[in-house]
Amino acid sequence: MSGSQGSRPAPGGGAGAARTGGREVSGRLPWMLVAPAVLGLAFLVLPLAGLLIRAPWSTLLQRLAEPQVLEALRLSLVSATVATAACLLLGVPLAWLLARVEFPGRRLVRALVTVPLVLPPVVGGVALLLVLGRRGLVGQWLEATFGVTLPFTTAGVIVAEAFVAMPFLVISVEGALRAADRRFEEAAATLGASRWTVFRRVTLPLIMPGVVAGAVLCWARALGEFGATITFAGNFPGTTQTMPLAVYLALETEPEAAIVLSLVLLAVSVAILAGLRDRWVAAP
Amino acid sequence: MSRRLSRWATALAAVLALAGVTACGSGRPAASASPSAPASGAKEVTVFAAASLTGTFTELGKAFEAANPGTTVRFNFGSSATLAQQIVQGAPADVFAAASPATMKTVTDAGLASAPATFVRNRLQIAVPAGNPAGVDELKDLADPKVKVALCAPQVPCGAAAVKALEAAGLKVTPVTLEQDVKATLTKVELGEVDAALVYTTDVIASGGEVRGIAFPEAGQAVNDYPIAALAKAPAGDLAGRFVDLVLSQRGKDVLIKAGFEAP
Numbered sequence: 001m002s003g004s005q006g007s008r009p010a011p012g013g014g015a016g017a018a019r020t021g022g023r024e025v026s027g028r029l030p031w032m033l034v035a036p037a038v039l040g041l042a043f044l045v046l047p048l049a050g051l052l053i054r055a056p057w058s059t060l061l062q063r064l065a066e067p068q069v070l071e072a073l074r075l076s077l078v079s080a081t082v083a084t085a086a087c088l089l090l091g092v093p094l095a096w097l098l099a100r101v102e103f104p105g106r107r108l109v110r111a112l113v114t115v116p117l118v119l120p121p122v123v124g125g126v127a128l129l130l131v132l133g134r135r136g137l138v139g140q141w142l143e144a145t146f147g148v149t150l151p152f153t154t155a156g157v158i159v160a161e162a163f164v165a166m167p168f169l170v171i172s173v174e175g176a177l178r179a180a181d182r183r184f185e186e187a188a189a190t191l192g193a194s195r196w197t198v199f200r201r202v203t204l205p206l207i208m209p210g211v212v213a214g215a216v217l218c219w220a221r222a223l224g225e226f227g228a229t230i231t232f233a234g235n236f237p238g239t240t241q242t243m244p245l246a247v248y249l250a251l252e253t254e255p256e257a258a259i260v261l262s263l264v265l266l267a268v269s270v271a272i273l274a275g276l277r278d279r280w281v282a283a284p
Numbered sequence: 285m286s287r288r289l290s291r292w293a294t295a296l297a298a299v300l301a302l303a304g305v306t307a308c309g310s311g312r313p314a315a316s317a318s319p320s321a322p323a324s325g326a327k328e329v330t331v332f333a334a335a336s337l338t339g340t341f342t343e344l345g346k347a348f349e350a351a352n353p354g355t356t357v358r359f360n361f362g363s364s365a366t367l368a369q370q371i372v373q374g375a376p377a378d379v380f381a382a383a384s385p386a387t388m389k390t391v392t393d394a395g396l397a398s399a400p401a402t403f404v405r406n407r408l409q410i411a412v413p414a415g416n417p418a419g420v421d422e423l424k425d426l427a428d429p430k431v432k433v434a435l436c437a438p439q440v441p442c443g444a445a446a447v448k449a450l451e452a453a454g455l456k457v458t459p460v461t462l463e464q465d466v467k468a469t470l471t472k473v474e475l476g477e478v479d480a481a482l483v484y485t486t487d488v489i490a491s492g493g494e495v496r497g498i499a500f501p502e503a504g505q506a507v508n509d510y511p512i513a514a515l516a517k518a519p520a521g522d523l524a525g526r527f528v529d530l531v532l533s534q535r536g537k538d539v540l541i542k543a544g545f546e547a548p
């Protein structure tokens with residue numbers, strides 16, 4: 001996912017730099033690639049078509065005007081964005097550590113980073129409760145010292161989302177770091193720059209496309225997060241009920257309302273991602 | 285230019301062909317939790333049952349397999365409302381046991397089952413964590429804003445019952461969370477994240493002493509009836525009816541009452 005982003009030759013290479021020297025390969029399209037590609041596309045897009053076909057278009061606007069819908073949407077967007085910011089703050093340095101610093105047990109640490117990817121999110125939520133809950137290892141101390149309890153608060157939603165989404169960012173940024181040309185960093189170091197300066201002035205601009213791609217993935221994953229959120233943060237309208245939770249509960253009694261909610265979430269996220277893509281991620 | 289055009293045309297044709305194929309195949313979409321079709325010769329009964337029946341029905345399933353050699357009973361336990369949706373969407377179920385008449389109605393309204401029988405009833409209790417940190421003794425203690433309360437969401441049967449019980453008591457309780465099913469609500473008590481919750485008597489018993497149950501009189505206003513029915517298009521045929529008979533038999537009643545259910 002990030003390999004192509006990071007392999008660009010020029011530092012700070014934007015959309016223009018990537019195109020130089022590329023001669024278009026011509027000839028017949030190989031069916032071995034086109035047929036599975038079309039199948040794959042259909043597989044991804046048809047469920048969306050299913051939602052569109054079953055959507056109750058006549059009552060759509062009326063359902064959208066319900067205050068609970070807007071509340072859940074606002075909460076979803078805010079918490080996913082804050083969670084992404086937190087992931088950037090912690091995840092980029094973590095990726096740098098994994099890609100640039102040799103230390104014993106690095107392979108193990110790299111595997112541990114991907115644990116939230118394979119862990120069923122509900123299990124992740126229980127694990128968070130055991131650590132950060134009211135009787136959890138750290139949570140107990142948080143409550144006694146600062147009077148802070150995370151479960152059933154919006155902060156808890158952000159924690160759950162960040163836990164599940166951070167590996168996407170770390171993997172993406174680490175891939176970009178490994179693909180980036182290290183000679184620029186070495187040159188800067190020979191010229192007397194400290195490691196921090198090298199990171200800030202050379203490495204970070206070099207891997208920016210990878211960071212943005214990772215952040216976008218991270219945000220999308222946080223936005224759709226369900227299992228860890230409902231387990232760790234609970235479900236209450238206005239404080240912890242994000243769109244996926246509202247969709248799930250609507251499905252219990254009103255499948256049509258659930259479809260409307262899903263479409264709203266989809267439309268908003270696709271609009272934001274498409275907007276970001278045009279602005280930040282160089283699309284060929 | 286013309287080559288590019290023809291490329292698009294072939295791609296489009298492929299998509300349309302595929303869409304056509306899937307459209308034809310979507311007459312009976314299977315729910316995600318639906319088991320695969322039984323192999324020919326093997327006799328299988330697939331029972332969709334409310335999550336609160338997990339322990340008792342597993343026991344009854346073993347009894348059914350012992351009484352009918354060569355048969356296997358497969359269970360899909362979950363929220364009654366979700367199960368009802370799966371059945372309506374074409375999941376190959378033989379028997380449906382729901383935690384509320386409303387969720388059973390979803391299935392009977394779709395013409396997929398008729399004449400469901402009420403086999404047990406379940407009553408709410410207040411569940412508090414070991415040690416009862418907030419000192420909860422009765423229902424009105426839950427209205428204290430200092431007491432953290434978990435309830436089931438009103439969309440699921442235990443939540444609907446909780447709303448009814450609190451209304452009967454004339455209490456306004458602001459929970460910290462509305463959980464998606466009764467097991468999730470119970471987990472919050474077991475982990476000590478909340479001070480109290482309203483769950484079924486059977487869940488308190490099933491937790492094996494990890495939580496304490498407190499009976500309260502208003503629960504009598506919100507008793508849940510559990511209906512069961514063999515489905516009209518049951519792939520297992522009359523085996524489905526025989527499983528229902530077992531649940532309604534004295535043997536079935538004994539197992540269910542031992543777990544904290546009440547006779548209807």
